[in-house]
Amino acid sequence: MFQLFHNVNLDWLKLRKVFILLSTTIMLAGLASALFRQAYHPGGTDAFNLGIDFKGGTVVTAEFKQRPAPETIRDALHAQGISDPIIQPVTDKPGDVLIRLPKLETNENVAGKTQVDVGRADVAKALQTFGTQVGINDPFPDQGNAFKIIGTEAVGVIAGDSFRIQAVKVTLLALIGMLLFISFRFEWTYGAAAVIAVFHDVLITLGFFSIFQFEVNLTVVAALLTLVGFSVNDTIVVFDRIRENLRMHRRSNLYDVTNDSINQTLSRTIITSGLVFLSVLALVVFGGEVLRGFSLALLIGIVFGTYSSIAIASPIMVWWQQRLEAGKSQTLPAGTRGGGGGGPRRQPAQSARNTKASAAAR
């Protein structure tokens, strides 16, 4: 057999301080970026580059026969009275350009005329300085430059706000759901540890999005929810093994068992995370502009999701369990054959912390 990670025997829990330091640093960097940007708006940025799904506004996709330079497009839009447009040439397609308009201050109840109409009509007029506008299904004329508007997205302010609130709500609900499920399958300390790890993943991913100003829209929220599921999966695999080992080797202490379990599942963890990473990488490279934010969020999430099961969830669970057990009798996690409320362990909890990494009995 060709095996990587065979007979690995690292003391992962010993490194927990390093891990926590690393995670805290990254999270602080993300937080700093968000706060700094929100306060000072360097280069006109906000804490997060919110897409129109959350901020409201219009995005018009235009396809040119010959795409003019972004600055000239911006000037044309300014001349039409549109302030602060953001011009984004599409990288994969040389003729396409995305034109983002901020939410207009018009009253949404203007009958007949809506958010979208106002934006689109103005953009069309502005672009006519470059060439003629053709219908969406018509071909470009042979002479002269031309353009067509091939897509529009407009979200009203009210809808944008409601999406934003809903996004936060559903993420928190999902975390609570995970907490309940894991507490049911294992114990509440396991559940709490897993949820803290997942929360950490979400925060770090958001931190990256703030630092690099990737666009946050509805699909990114979908990616975050997926990443919640993925990170919990990863954590569960380790916890399952811990539960099994505790059942089989009742004399061992939690610290050693946890280390062993991590080492035993390391092979699976690396392979699976690697494979999912490769699939998402395919999405990042080939999936196109629409899914870009989504794929990037997943990519970052997978890396940290894997890391967090080892670096965050396990140490927290061990620490918590040991605190609970100090002073009262040990309990095995729910679901083991021994049931809850078992007898005291052979080795006291306190010394487990100082025990060096013992070679696990194999």
Next chain:
Amino acid sequence: MKKSLTQRIIVILIVTLAGLAIVFWPRHKPTAKDLTLAGIQNNLRETIHLGLDLRGGSHLVMQVQVPEYLSNLTKQTATGVQQAAQQLGYDVKEVRPEADEKNNTYRVVLVAGDPSKIPDLRDQLPRKVNDFDPNTWSETTNGNTVTWELTDRAKADLGTRATQDAMKIIDSRINSIGVAEPTLQEYGTAASHQILLQMPGMSDPEGVKRLLATESKLELMKVVSPNNPAPIQTYPTKEAAIASLGGTVPPNRRVLPYKEGNEPTQAGQNPSSPNQPQAWVVVEDPPVVDGSELRSAEAVNAGPTGSSDTYHIAFTLKPSGAQKFGAWTAANVGAYMAVVLNDEVQSAPFIKSQITDQGQIDGNFTKASADGLALTLRSGALPAKISYIEERTVGPSLGNDSIKAGVTACIVGLLLVVLTMVIYYRWSGINAVVALMLNTVLTLAALILFNATLTLPGIAGIILGIGMAVDSNVLIFERIREELHSGKTVPSAIELGFARAFVTIVDTHVTTIISSAFLYAFGGGTPIRGFAVTLVLGLLANLFTAVFVSRTIFMWELSRKQGRVETLSI
């Protein structure tokens, strides 16, 4: 052992063939062209229900302006109360509407000249003013002031009715411009009063939005019948109707299609398909009253006639319309009146007696047609405005680009996974690859079976599903390797591997399904829902492929090598 292996293989073959058939078998008579790549692509496009972001089309979310509607209703009711009080001869100082949209309170306040008459007023008014019952308007008296306020229940009901009426108008208008397979449904929560309209293939929603914004036309007109004691005079064709007028349509006449059959009194009318006019009617122009004069309309049970209940429509007109209508109906008792909606005659009821501001339309309606007619009348008069709060339009080229991108990413992802599995797990890797391919086919088949919509995030869901599905195989294989290492025999290592890994597989699948469930709830109406759907379908299919199918392949491998098996290519 051999028998159960055969059974398993048969099950797998059946499922595989069914899956392949659902996905790839063309929905028309198969020809040789279907075997080409282009043919397969075309068939897939027909079979799989593509979302707007892949097919191209428009997605529109509208908000019914219910507060404004309730305000108008309050004003109309106040007017009604004032007139009723005058008619009854009470001394009333002032009747005013108080509509506060921000705080969602709607009141009608009446200041009486003589406080002692108030109990009398309170009893009499509900009889005279439509929809003025205590369930709708709850009443409090303070000295010489009576305040009626819209109850919460009434507000909710009216809001829902306004939204449903709006949907009916939008439905008929969309049908009139011939959009293919539009989706029209309520959006968001019941209290949000939002409507979602999806129009596949529509890449220019400007015209549609203009259409939706125009008012609907309701007219009450006199039916012109020649001297013939027969019931309403209808003509089988437009030409026949024009002929009855002497060959040309004079300026004070209109020839309109008659859309619905009237109720049982008409013998010998052949029911025809709903979109074709059964008959044509000649009406007198201009209309006596039009939709702007209508205040409300409701279907009312008239009591049993024969074996089932019959219904009539109770409607009310605003004061100006009531005057006109009263005068006209008094002079035309015994004639027929055409209820015309957007230039089509909805029904042509018989005028039994003078109708002023309140009246009923008799005609032995069934509940269904009475409700329908009342709805039509109300919807013609809908005062609620609609605003657009969300629009997404994707042209066909953008849609095609998305399909290409998604499919490319899917194929590349699949190849990478396949390669890695084969290199790392060798022949067992091929086992996993077979399971994975079957998983993809079954996921698509499930998608088609449930007629779920495939969106771009949906394709991403398939790709992610592949990654997560292979995790199950990795769990099993790693476990098998461990058992082999600890000295177990090959058959027992395989069995232990599956048994021990199964618990973890179930746990991981359940957690992902939980988070997908939240995603599904969050992404209502948007393409994100497609992601949750494909992911969950992929995971469910995986429970079959990774566990059942992989195990069967191992069993088959073992059964091929008679005698003891020393090694396993894993």
